[in-house]
Amino acid sequence: MEQAFTELLRELEEFGEANDSSTDQRSRKMLNITHDTGAFLAVLVKACKARNVLEIGTSNGYSTLWLADAVGEGGTVTTVELAEEKAEMARDNFRRAGLHSRIRQITDDAGSFIAGRDAGEYDFLFLDSNRAQYVGWWDSLRRILADGCLLVIDNAVSHAHQLEEFSKLVEASDDFSGVLLPVGKGELVLLKEAGDAS
């Protein structure tokens, strides 16, 4: 990882912490993943050789930068954000990092966006958005993830109670297996089983 990129990540971490502690208004908070979560996502993306990543919940683009760096040249990260002012901040950060050419920004409601995607279109999903909507998104999420690939969900420990219904849906899905890891705010890593090719 280049020094300038590491410095940008550190700058955004400091900005996120200062910003989020300066306001009680949730919509104004950046709510970024932790540094170790970013490093963890990058390792997963590289290990999976993911080339077509989808992130739901861009905020100002901190987590997107980790994903975009990890996919490498030739890879793409599509990231969805509802709030225009945050998408604007993210656009700026993507340019600063020189990674804008591999990032596709969607400023829309993630539910409508994922409903219109093709089956198996993405080989890595990262979900870090409005947890109350995850249950309604489950059918689309499981459909657009390719077989043998990962869906990672942030805040699975910090906000476990908000994910109870969602977790029940996942547990009832035979084609998914998962593990909850104590990284950052708790990462739920779900594998869409590849199925029996024989």
Ligand SMILES: C[S@@+](CC[C@H](N)C(=O)[O-])C[C@H]1O[C@@H](n2cnc3c(N)ncnc32)[C@H](O)[C@@H]1O
């Ligand atoms: C926790 S923040 C994302 C933080 C970001 N992943 C990071 O680590 O830098 C969640 C974001 O999801 C966005 N969001 C909430 N509901 C959404 C929806 N229905 N569609 C798209 N984005 C949504 C919020 O505006 C917010 O910026």
